[in-house]
Amino acid sequence: MAHLNIVLHEPEIPANTGNIGRTCVATGTRLHLIKPLGFDISDKAVKRAGLDYWPKLDVTVYESYEDFLEKNPGAKIYYATTKGPQTYVDVQYEEDCFIMFGKESAGIPEDILYDNQETAVRIPMINDIRSLNLSNSVAIVLYEALRQNNFDHMQLAGHLRTHEWR
Template sequence: MLNIVLHEPEIPANTGNIGRTCVAAGARLHLIEPMGFRISAKEVKRAGLDYWDKLDVTVYDSYEDFLQKNPEAKIYMATTKAKHVYTEVSYEPDCYIMFGKESAGIPEDILVEHPETSIRIPMIGDIRSLNLGNSVAIVLYEALRQNNFSHMNLEGELHHLHW
């Protein structure tokens, strides 16, 4: 099962949307304090709609707490400061993909420890970054694609309309 890690998220609607994406993708969500909201905030649940109770979510007191409780974690760091594009790495089925807070990203003191597993989403011009929820979806679904969308519905069904 893939793991999404949000380091100090600030905007409840983003976290709620990411939670919903994790449920749809069968991924776990890890939230690292301090956050810019309380996990019970109605904005988080509203953005996650009726999916929040189906979410496998863990909250950690700090980045150090996260590392202590996940000592074997292979962590990819999503950042605009990375040299590798997110499609250039091979995501293990149980890896962790970390994203930083909306206003500042992942702190550089963490990034310098992970230069080979830091990844970026290409953008043109001087755009600072994409929306956090969009970034998570882009990278998560690439990791799922690389793992052949294991355990996911791969076919839909049209319902014929009769006039």
């Protein structure tokens, strides 16, 4: 069974993290937050954006990037960045990989990206756009990783209340 992981490196905006948390709950994905955070994890805005899903979230908080690496030895990590040398569809996401996103104002530090060029990926955009919203970026890349893993453990068909699909 696929157990994907989303990592937010020093997230700053609670509503983005709340929205990402809700996406993680809906997909059975684990969320990892690397400090410093730009908000208190109990912040009402985080919980409001995640609605009633926040208590169902599998979330781990780390003191630093180094702490994250120490507690996840050997983890396959993809680094989502506007500076990536390849697109997010050019790689094969393993069923237990980690996909990291940087803080809203600056992204993932360039030293980390430079040391991990082979797993740095980007979402294609036109030249004059700085970046997409963080929660949108997470959804785009996460759903590609889920698609590659055949949406393992996910409900693939919806149901009507008053009719049956043909």
